Amino acid sequence: MENFKDLKWYSQFFRKCSKCGTCKSAYSYGPPPTFATICPQGEYFKLDSYFGSRSKSFLGHAILENKVDLTDPAIQEDMQKAVFSCTVCGGCQSQCLLDYKPWIVDYIEQMRNHLVNMGIGPTKAEKAYQEKVIKDHNPYGETHSSRFNWLKDVKDLKTDGNTVYFAGCTASYRRTEIAKSTASVLSKLGEDWAVMGENEYCCGSPLLRAGLRDEPQKLAEHNVDYINDQGFKTVVTACAGCYKVLSKEYEKWWGLKLKAKVLHTSQYLEEKMQKGGLKLNKVNATVTYHDPCHMGRHMNHYEVDMEGKKQWKGSFIQIDKVGLYETPRNVLKAIPGVEFKEMYRNRDNSFCCGAGGGIKSSYPDVALETAKTRVQEAEKIQGVQKIVSPCPFCVTNLGDGAKALGSKMEVVDLIQLVDQALK
Amino acid sequence: MDKKDRIYKVLTQIVGDEKWVSNSPVDCWCYSYDMSFVRPKMPQYVVLPQTVEEIQSIVRLANAEKLPIVPFTAGTNIGGLCIPEQGGIIIDLKRMNKILKIDTESRYAIIEPGVSHAELAQELYKVKARFGWPVGPPSASVLAAAINHGIGGITGRYGLNSQQITSMEVILPTGETARVGSCAIRPDAWHSLLPLPRLDGLFQGWLGTTGIVTKLGIFIPPVPDYVHIGTFSAQNLVDMEKFMRNFSKYEYHDDFTAISWWLSQVPIPYPFVEKPKGAAEWNGYCVMYGFTEKELENKVDTFNKVIASERKSGNTIDATDVPEESKRGRTQLPSQIVGSTKNYCKMGGGGISWPGTFTPSNKWALVYDQWKDIYMNKLSPALSPAVRVTMYRGTHYGMLRLMTPFPRDRPAEEANAANGIVECLKVLLDAGGIPYKPPVAYQREINQRADPGYVDLIMKVKDMLDPNHIMNPGKYQVR
Numbered sequence: 001m002e003n004f005k006d007l008k009w010y011s012q013f014f015r016k017c018s019k020c021g022t023c024k025s026a027y028s029y030g031p032p033p034t035f036a037t038i039c040p041q042g043e044y045f046k047l048d049s050y051f052g053s054r055s056k057s058f059l060g061h062a063i064l065e066n067k068v069d070l071t072d073p074a075i076q077e078d079m080q081k082a083v084f085s086c087t088v089c090g091g092c093q094s095q096c097l098l099d100y101k102p103w104i105v106d107y108i109e110q111m112r113n114h115l116v117n118m119g120i121g122p123t124k125a126e127k128a129y130q131e132k133v134i135k136d137h138n139p140y141g142e143t144h145s146s147r148f149n150w151l152k153d154v155k156d157l158k159t160d161g162n163t164v165y166f167a168g169c170t171a172s173y174r175r176t177e178i179a180k181s182t183a184s185v186l187s188k189l190g191e192d193w194a195v196m197g198e199n200e201y202c203c204g205s206p207l208l209r210a211g212l213r214d215e216p217q218k219l220a221e222h223n224v225d226y227i228n229d230q231g232f233k234t235v236v237t238a239c240a241g242c243y244k245v246l247s248k249e250y251e252k253w254w255g256l257k258l259k260a261k262v263l264h265t266s267q268y269l270e271e272k273m274q275k276g277g278l279k280l281n282k283v284n285a286t287v288t289y290h291d292p293c294h295m296g297r298h299m300n301h302y303e304v305d306m307e308g309k310k311q312w313k314g315s316f317i318q319i320d321k322v323g324l325y326e327t328p329r330n331v332l333k334a335i336p337g338v339e340f341k342e343m344y345r346n347r348d349n350s351f352c353c354g355a356g357g358g359i360k361s362s363y364p365d366v367a368l369e370t371a372k373t374r375v376q377e378a379e380k381i382q383g384v385q386k387i388v389s390p391c392p393f394c395v396t397n398l399g400d401g402a403k404a405l406g407s408k409m410e411v412v413d414l415i416q417l418v419d420q421a422l423k
Numbered sequence: 424m425d426k427k428d429r430i431y432k433v434l435t436q437i438v439g440d441e442k443w444v445s446n447s448p449v450d451c452w453c454y455s456y457d458m459s460f461v462r463p464k465m466p467q468y469v470v471l472p473q474t475v476e477e478i479q480s481i482v483r484l485a486n487a488e489k490l491p492i493v494p495f496t497a498g499t500n501i502g503g504l505c506i507p508e509q510g511g512i513i514i515d516l517k518r519m520n521k522i523l524k525i526d527t528e529s530r531y532a533i534i535e536p537g538v539s540h541a542e543l544a545q546e547l548y549k550v551k552a553r554f555g556w557p558v559g560p561p562s563a564s565v566l567a568a569a570i571n572h573g574i575g576g577i578t579g580r581y582g583l584n585s586q587q588i589t590s591m592e593v594i595l596p597t598g599e600t601a602r603v604g605s606c607a608i609r610p611d612a613w614h615s616l617l618p619l620p621r622l623d624g625l626f627q628g629w630l631g632t633t634g635i636v637t638k639l640g641i642f643i644p645p646v647p648d649y650v651h652i653g654t655f656s657a658q659n660l661v662d663m664e665k666f667m668r669n670f671s672k673y674e675y676h677d678d679f680t681a682i683s684w685w686l687s688q689v690p691i692p693y694p695f696v697e698k699p700k701g702a703a704e705w706n707g708y709c710v711m712y713g714f715t716e717k718e719l720e721n722k723v724d725t726f727n728k729v730i731a732s733e734r735k736s737g738n739t740i741d742a743t744d745v746p747e748e749s750k751r752g753r754t755q756l757p758s759q760i761v762g763s764t765k766n767y768c769k770m771g772g773g774g775i776s777w778p779g780t781f782t783p784s785n786k787w788a789l790v791y792d793q794w795k796d797i798y799m800n801k802l803s804p805a806l807s808p809a810v811r812v813t814m815y816r817g818t819h820y821g822m823l824r825l826m827t828p829f830p831r832d833r834p835a836e837e838a839n840a841a842n843g844i845v846e847c848l849k850v851l852l853d854a855g856g857i858p859y860k861p862p863v864a865y866q867r868e869i870n871q872r873a874d875p876g877y878v879d880l881i882m883k884v885k886d887m888l889d890p891n892h893i894m895n896p897g898k899y900q901v902r
């Protein structure tokens with residue numbers, strides 16, 4: 001458990017930002033040398049105050065050392081926009097090589113929390129969904145009782161068993177086809193699975209991303225207590241956001257330990273595959289894959305020498321464990337008939353779908369423009385008809401991007417494709 | 424409407440959208456300092472134009488309002504050169520980021536200011552062409568480096584990046600556009616500055632104080648098929664320099680560089696640590712290319728012969744065997760590791776400055792000894808003498824630079840480093856070296872030593888081009 005640290009604590013790291021600007025775009029020598037845009041916020045606003053983690057170190061410095069007058073409402077508004085219009089995708093983090101690197105994502109969220117405590121956040125939209133989460137345990141303003149409407153057609157539903165499917169809010173309310181596909185896959189694979197029913201609350205991710213602390217803790221405690229009390233062995237989720245929170249953040253922030261092992265559906269499927277328990281039929285499609293930030297680079301594990309035993313106090317040593325990059329690709333590639341083509345920007349250098357960090361509600365234009373850019377990237381790959389992603393939120397935003405472009409590109413969840421292959 | 428709002432409104436009208444203008448202190452703060460020791464200063468406005476016409480209108484507005492303007496591309500110059508000494512408008516040129524032409528037959532490219540090294544490197548690689556990639560940030564501007572006498576991986580063979588300029592389009596401080604080089608005579612001819620008068624000199628090395636370059640033609644030589652990286656070490660800089668001087672007369676090198684032990688550490692130790700006994704104080708590399716195997720063989724053969732003959736005469740120079748990976752780092756440019764400052768600042772803590780200089784090679788050792796004395800004996804904490812020397816084309820002078828990291832969050836240590844750097848600069852100037860991309864603190868020292876006629880001419884040129892003194896004022900400490 002790390003506990004939340006206050007913003008001042010992070011200054012030992014963000015003041016180590018040299019302002020080199022490497023975080024503003026992605027680059028690798030190769031050969032061949034490759035260059036790509038990486039920061040959705042910076043690409044939209046273009047000002048250096050919005051570009052990469054470089055901008056965030058400037059802003060943190062301004063906040064902590066009163067370099068701008070944060071009692072002035074106009075300045076408060078500008079600060080809110082600069083800090084809250086970032087998708088917190090971590091694209092910048094992947095580029096940085098200084099000791100600031102491991103902390104970048106947590107630090108951006110801590111800046112948000114700091115501003116929330118100063119009354120300069122969350123954004124109006126986030127405030128609105130915060131209230132909805134408190135009232136109905138989901139950010140969409142739907143009633144809690146309708147959370148499980150997607151389950152109406154699912155037969156033999158159980159609330160106990162080996163494995164619990166944590167559907168999450170987006171799949172439950174907005175992308176019910178993904179929830180249904182997940183249920184269908186679990187059943188087809190003969191899994192002894194259950195749902196939490198009305199005991200499933202929002203995982204807390206949307207509130208955490210907005211810099212809130214107490215409300216997500218309550219949600220976390222509720223979910224952890226229930227899952228532990230029921231004695232589930234495995235929690236499966238098809239949502240990248242829920243996956244990050246359940247598998248990493250409950251324990252990291254609040255020391256809340258789930259007794260069950262948490263698996264993203266792609267991990268669950270890969271495990272099955274490795275045991276020879278996944279017989280997939282042909283699905284003819286040429287597809288590409290979009291890495292959700294929360295499942296990919298957000299799950300990188302950074303080795304940091306906090307004690308100064310290997311290098312010096314607080315030095316970033318290496319990424320000793322990478323996020324879920326290969327697992328979903330392995331599943332995708334295992335489907336016969338699927339021709340897989342990689343996006344130009346992938347894995348650590350993937351370009352965010354644009355929906356994260358509360359942006360879809362607070363800055364919908366940024367979210368949409370980002371999604372359009374990503375869809376256009378897929379369109380450039382010859383023959384690709386579908387973008388596959390293992391996250392309902394990415395699927396939604398990229399789908400919106402495709403629609404806004406009038407594109408023929410289909411955006412589907414990995415679990416839908418697997419469901420199709422299992423028929 | 425007060426002046427601030429009025430100017431904001433006009434800027435918005437010029438660039439067509441509020442999105443591309445800010446007068447918010449939040450945004451302005453993020454343009455108020457850089458990685459160097461130069462103290463922060465706030466602009467009042469930031470504007471992001473996309474066309475030449477928009478820049479012209481901004482420049483005209485600035486003249487009418489007597490507001491300073493500072494061209495900005497990425498702000499990575501390590502000299503506080505984009506920090507607005509007298510406030511005013513930052514003109515951030517990153518939206519002008521088109522590679523307008525790559526002509527592999529005439530071997531030039533035309534680029535806008537916002538084109539980064541990373542982007543151009545990607546495109547040139549596709550056509551087997553190259554440029555003088557600095558060891559700077561991949562996201563920094565090719566144009567900004569070139570017009571400020573940037574140094575890159577082909578400087579030994581072809582000269583400084585400014586020597587690769589073939590033509591330019593500039594917006595003068597009074598708002599008119601001007602072209603220099605062949606494109607001045609025929610709009611689609613961007614191949615050469617010569618034989619016309621070298622008017623480009625009015626805009627090179629001027630640190631954005633004489634105009635805004637909006638298009639730049641640059642020479643893009645082909646990538647040869649064969650490469651060899653010779654590595655060597657010496658116990659001291661006297662020996663190292665002697666060897667470098669003797670081999671460089673052949674002009675066989677694309678990049679010919681040596682670094683002190685402290686700079687060869689990744690990252691530079693902060694504060695100073697003793698060099699282990701027995702470790703060579705200087706290590707170097709020489710990148711040699713050939714279009715044919717024979718050409719390269721001849722170069723390598725000569726290189727080895729010069730080392731042998733130097734050793735015979737008692738020089739401590741010796742060929743070394745270094746891992747292939749670290750050799751590759753010498754040609755794999757732009758470099759993310761160096762550009763991200765990992766090897767400079769990772770331990771020091773965010774701040775970096777240098778006296779980066781052009782100095783006759785026979786003065787290197789003299790200056791280095793004095794620098795060492797200052798860094799190791801006169802500062803508290805003592806700092807690492809992390810020095811680089813590089814032979815330029817012409818072989819008689821080159822880069823002598825002292826990379827100095829410091830912790831951003833410890834003001835006393837930052838001041839200690841700044842003080843050491845300025846002391847080293849004085850020593851350098853007194854030995855005849857000249858700093859490039861100089862922060863204001865260096866400029867004062869330069870002017871104190873300069874021939875009065877030189878300072879006077881600088882003032883006359885500035886007065887002629889920039890009668891209202893609005894272009895990045897203060898940087899030359901004369902107007």
Ligand SMILES: Cc1cc2nc3c(=O)[nH]c(=O)nc-3n(C[C@H](O)[C@H](O)[C@H](O)COP(=O)(O)OP(=O)(O)OC[C@H]3O[C@@H](n4cnc5c(N)ncnc54)[C@H](O)[C@@H]3O)c2cc1C
Pocket residue numbers: 020493494495496497498499500501504505516536556557558559560562563564565566567568569570571572573574575630631632634635636637761762763764767895
């Ligand atoms: C770690 C590190 C290593 C470096 N190594 C090298 C190296 O090896 N060689 C080297 O040459 N540099 C090096 N640099 C310096 C720097 O990265 C380069 O000079 C870089 O290309 C500057 O680009 P920029 O976009 O950051 O320019 P900025 O800092 O934005 O601008 C530099 C100057 O140019 C002016 N300017 C910008 N655009 C225009 C324009 N369109 N018209 C007129 N004036 C303009 C600005 O006002 C300013 O005075 C290094 C920097 C770092 C951080």
Ligand code: SF4
Pocket residue numbers: 016017018019020021022023024052053054057095096097098100763
């Ligand atoms: S965040 Fe890292 S990559 Fe970005 S400017 Fe700072 S040090 Fe450089």
Ligand code: SF4
Pocket residue numbers: 038039040041042050051052053086087088089090091092093352
């Ligand atoms: S987290 Fe993503 S959107 Fe935010 S600054 Fe970094 S790259 Fe940009």
